[in-house]
Amino acid sequence: DAGVIQSPRHEVTEMGQEVTLRCKPISGHNSLFWYRQTMMRGLELLIYFNNNVPIDDSGMPEDRFSAKMPNASFSTLKIQPSEPRDSAVYFCASSLDRVQSPLHFGNGTRLTVT
Amino acid sequence: DQQVKQNSPSLSVQEGRISILNCDYTNSMFDYFLWYKKYPAEGPTFLISISSIKDKNEDGRFTVFLNKSAKHLSLHIVPSQPGDSAVYFCAAIDSGAGSYQLTFGKGTKLSVIP
Numbered sequence: 359d360a361g362v363i364q365s366p367r368h369e370v371t372e373m374g375q376e377v378t379l380r381c382k383p384i385s386g387h388n389s390l391f392w393y394r395q396t397m398m399r400g401l402e403l404l405i406y407f408n409n410n411v412p413i414d415d416s417g418m419p420e421d422r423f424s425a426k427m428p429n430a431s432f433s434t435l436k437i438q439p440s441e442p443r444d445s446a447v448y449f450c451a452s453s454l455d456r457v458q459s460p461l462h463f464g465n466g467t468r469l470t471v472t
Numbered sequence: 473d474q475q476v477k478q479n480s481p482s483l484s485v486q487e488g489r490i491s492i493l494n495c496d497y498t499n500s501m502f503d504y505f506l507w508y509k510k511y512p513a514e515g516p517t518f519l520i521s522i523s524s525i526k527d528k529n530e531d532g533r534f535t536v537f538l539n540k541s542a543k544h545l546s547l548h549i550v551p552s553q554p555g556d557s558a559v560y561f562c563a564a565i566d567s568g569a570g571s572y573q574l575t576f577g578k579g580t581k582l583s584v585i586p
Contacts, residue, residue: 362515389572391573391574393576399578400561400576400577400578400579401516401561401576401578401579403573403574403575406573414573449515449516451515453572455572456572457504457523457565457567457572458504458521459572460506460518460521461516461518461574462518463508463515463516463517464515465513465514465515466513466514466515
């Protein structure tokens with residue numbers, strides 16, 4: 359199993375540009391999570407999908423952030439327009455929808471907005 | 473309001489000795505707890521978990537202890553090895569909330585000195 363695959367690994371962009379982060383979850387997992395890691399706030403949950411449906415997006419910072427999951431094998435997190443304070447590492451994780459099933463994380467996308 | 477707290481940002485231990493990482497939580501509804509380990513430039517990986525119906529769970533060199541009355545859990549690594557050097561995240565789930573979202577602490581960086 360290739361695990362959770364995220365792309366790109368690194369993204370450097372200028373303020374105001376659109377940024378799209380991509381995630382392929384582990385096959386068969388029906389829950390997908392987007393997390394953001396910063397020094398100040400640690401790992402924060404942005405949005406959670408179950409069976410491709412957004413369940414909780416209360417962690418999405420503002421309307422500039424949007425996430426989609428068009429099918430069971432692909433999800434995107436989009437920031438438009440990007441701002442320097444969005445600089446962070448963004449992780450995607452997937453799991454089976456039960457407590458005993460731990461999250462499997464991708465290796466993250468390091469976003470730098472200048 | 474941080475519901476899961478890891479008050480020690482870092483810890484240094486000699487190889488072969490015991491490492492003890494601590495975690496406190498405030499939400500009494502949390503009923504499942506996990507520890508994740510993270511190497512630089514990688515995503516967190518699941519290490520060990522414990523249900524609130526137990527007070528101890530052991531897996532090889534790793535043992536997690538849960539004290540529900542104190543809302544405290546700890547991860548013991550015995551003996552510590554240089555390869556254990558990583559950031560360790562404590563996480564908690566309220567399984568009655570209708571989803572299995574993890575709430576993470578900010579992490580403790582463990583350095584095992586050869």
